[in-house]
Amino acid sequence: MPTFNTELFRGNIITSRVRLARNLVGYPFRVKDVAEARDIIKKVNRALIKCDTFNLYNVGNLDAITLEAMKERHLISQNLIDNPECGAALINQDESVSIMINEEDHVREQCFMKGLRLSEAYKTLDKIDDELTKNLDVAYSGQLGFLTACPTNLGTGLRASVMMFLPALTESGKIGALVEEVSRLGLTVRGLYGEGSNAEGFMYQISNEVTLGVKEIDIIRLVEQTVTRICRAERDEMQRLYLRNELKTMDRARKAYGVLTNAVLLDYSEFLSNIAQVKLGAMLGMINISDIDKLDDLIVSARPAMLCHTYGKKLSALDRDLLRAETVGQKLSKIKE
Numbered sequence: 001m002p003t004f005n006t007e008l009f010r011g012n013i014i015t016s017r018v019r020l021a022r023n024l025v026g027y028p029f030r031v032k033d034v035a036e037a038r039d040i041i042k043k044v045n046r047a048l049i050k051c052d053t054f055n056l057y058n059v060g061n062l063d064a065i066t067l068e069a070m071k072e073r074h075l076i077s078q079n080l081i082d083n084p085e086c087g088a089a090l091i092n093q094d095e096s097v098s099i100m101i102n103e104e105d106h107v108r109e110q111c112f113m114k115g116l117r118l119s120e121a122y123k124t125l126d127k128i129d130d131e132l133t134k135n136l137d138v139a140y141s142g143q144l145g146f147l148t149a150c151p152t153n154l155g156t157g158l159r160a161s162v163m164m165f166l167p168a169l170t171e172s173g174k175i176g177a178l179v180e181e182v183s184r185l186g187l188t189v190r191g192l193y194g195e196g197s198n199a200e201g202f203m204y205q206i207s208n209e210v211t212l213g214v215k216e217i218d219i220i221r222l223v224e225q226t227v228t229r230i231c232r233a234e235r236d237e238m239q240r241l242y243l244r245n246e247l248k249t250m251d252r253a254r255k256a257y258g259v260l261t262n263a264v265l266l267d268y269s270e271f272l273s274n275i276a277q278v279k280l281g282a283m284l285g286m287i288n289i290s291d292i293d294k295l296d297d298l299i300v301s302a303r304p305a306m307l308c309h310t311y312g313k314k315l316s317a318l319d320r321d322l323l324r325a326e327t328v329g330q331k332l333s334k335i336k337e
Contacts, residue, residue, distance in 0.1 A: 009116070009228070009231035009234075009235070010283070010292060011165060011279060011282070011283040011292045012164055012165050012166065012231045012234055012235070012283075013115055013116045013162060013163075013164060013165075013227065013231065014114070014162075014163040014164065014165055014203065014296050015112055015113065015114055015115070015162070015163045015296075016112070016113050016114075016115065016116055016117045016118045016120075016121050016160075016161070016162050016163075017074070017110060017111065017112050017113075017121065017159075017160075017161045017162075017163075018110070018111050018118060018121040018122045018125050018158065018159070018160050018161075018220075019108060019109065019110045019158070019159040019160075019161075020107075020108070020109040020110075020125055020129055020156075020157050020158055021104075021105040021107070021108055021146065021148045021149075021153045021157035021158075021159075022105060022106065022107040022108075022109070022129070022132060022133075022138050022139075022146060022148075022157060023105050023106045023107070023138065023139040023146075023147055023148060023149070024040060024043070024106050024107070024136055024137060024138060024139065025137040025138070025139050026137070027039075027040060027106060029105070029106075029148075029149040030104065030149055031086055031102050031106065032083075032086060033086075034085050034086060037085070037086030037087075037102045038086075040101060040102060040106050041056075041058070041088045041101050041102070043136055044090070044099070044101050044106075044107055044132070044136070045090065046135070047131060047132050047134075047135035047136050048090060048099070048128060048131055048132060048135075050131065051127065051128050051131050052092045052093075052097060052128070053092060053093055054090040054091060054092050054097075054099070055090070055091055055092075055093075056088060056089075056090055057070075057088060057089045057090075057091065058087075058088045059076075059080060059081060059083065059084045059086075059087035059088060059089070060084040060085055060087075064314075065305055065308045065309050065313075065314055066309060067081050068081075068304075068305035068308075068309075069303075069305040069306050069308070069309035070089075071305070072300065072303040072304075072305050072306050073095065073300060073306070074098075074110075074112065075089065075091055075095060075098040075110075076089050076098065076100055076103075077100065077103055077108075079103045079104055080100050080102075080103045083102060083103070086102040087100070087101065087102050087103060088100075088101045088102065089101065095112070096111060096112050096113065096124070097109070097110065097111050097112075097124065097125070097128065098110045098112075099128070104149050104150060105148055105149050105153070105157075107132065109125050109128055109129060109132070110125075111124045111125040111128075114293060114296075116162060116224060116227060116228075118160050118162065118220045118223060118224055119220055119224070122158075122160070122216065122220055126216075144212070145157070145211075145212065152209070152211065153211055154211060154212045155211040155212030155213060155214065156211045156212075156214065156215070156216050156219065157211060158208070158211055158216050158219055159207055159208060159211070160207060160208055160219050160220050160223045161205045161206060161207035161208075161223070162205070162206050162207070162223060162224075162227045163203060163204070163205055164203065164204050164205075164206060164227065164230065164231075164234075165201075165202055165203055165276075165279065166202055166203075166204055166230070166234050167202040167238075167276060167280050168234050168237035168238040168240075168241045168242065169230075169233065169234050169237050170202050171241060172237050172240075172241055174233075174237065175189075175204075178230065178233070182206065182226060182230075183209075185222065185226060186208060186209050186210040186222070187206060187207065187208055187209060187222070187223065187226055188206075188207055188208075188209050189204050189205070189206055190204065190205045190207070191203075191204065191205070200272050201272040201273070201275065201276045201299065202276050206223065206226060206227055206230065207223065208222065208223055238280075238283075238284070242280070242284060243284065246286075249280070249281070249284065249286065250281065250286040252277050252281075253277050253278055253280060253281025253282075253284075253286050253287055254281065254286070254287065255277075256273075256274035256275070256276075256277035256278050256281070257274075257277075257278050257281070257287055257332070257336075259274050260274050260275065260278065260328050260329065260332050261328075261329045261332055261333055262329065263325040263328075263329065264322070264325055265318070265321040265322055265325055266321055266324045266325035266328060267317075267321050267324075268302065268303065268304055268320075268324070271302055271324060271328060272299070275295060275298065275299060275302075275328075278295065278332070279292060279295045279296075282295065287336070288336060289335055289336050291335065294331075294335045295335065298328065298331055298332065298335070301327065301331070302324050302327065302328055304320055307320050307323050307324055307327070308320070310327075311323060
């Protein structure tokens, strides 16, 4: 597996995620029966007891704010939230691994890592998957591979995705051509929360579409190679679009920083628009922020449900905007120090 110097693309590559879809023999797909669901939860929990230190979360036992905050961190999905009596998740201590139980499939294993680290994420998840398949009777066909609820996941059951920050390709209007080109390779481009979601703050997910008839290593290699090509195209476009208009770009970035550090009220849409400009300015050396990863962490902590979760109760829209302005102003000032 090739090693990529992702330091060259710091800021453009946010996170990597590998996901494996698995089902158990003897149960229907998309389990709705509570007794069957609880049986699956118990079996999966026992099977993975030696893998890591996981906390088990039953969806029906969690309040709406906690669930939404977990979804904002990509630990669980809306499909899992919509199945409260049957759904559960095993999540490790640093939240790098999340295993959703009784979502679309009986088991959906996920590993998250910062940067372009798909190979490392897959290696981590492969060990967990080996333990799962060793201890449980997993649905598998010699002809079709792993059997899944949706035919598009048949075969490896693997989705490899990378979250990217692509302001230049977006603002130049070239993102549409990129989507078409990527689709011809058997990949797809989606928004922040996957299929059907918008690309908030110039953030996109690049992931594989094909899982049948290909090897895991080939899927990961294709996604990694495509992501590096997109990064190079983005950097070329940044040079053309922003550095040739350096004063305007710097003015926009520093004004955005001023808004974020001085606002009294800050709604999420306004925050995303301005933090994207600050991040762009930092990447271009126009704002003195060395740790760009902290800007990505700030984006997560400023999301609506995360604010309520941090504060410990449901907040009105006005209170969220007030708390977001205060939180972002304080944290952003420290990041710049």
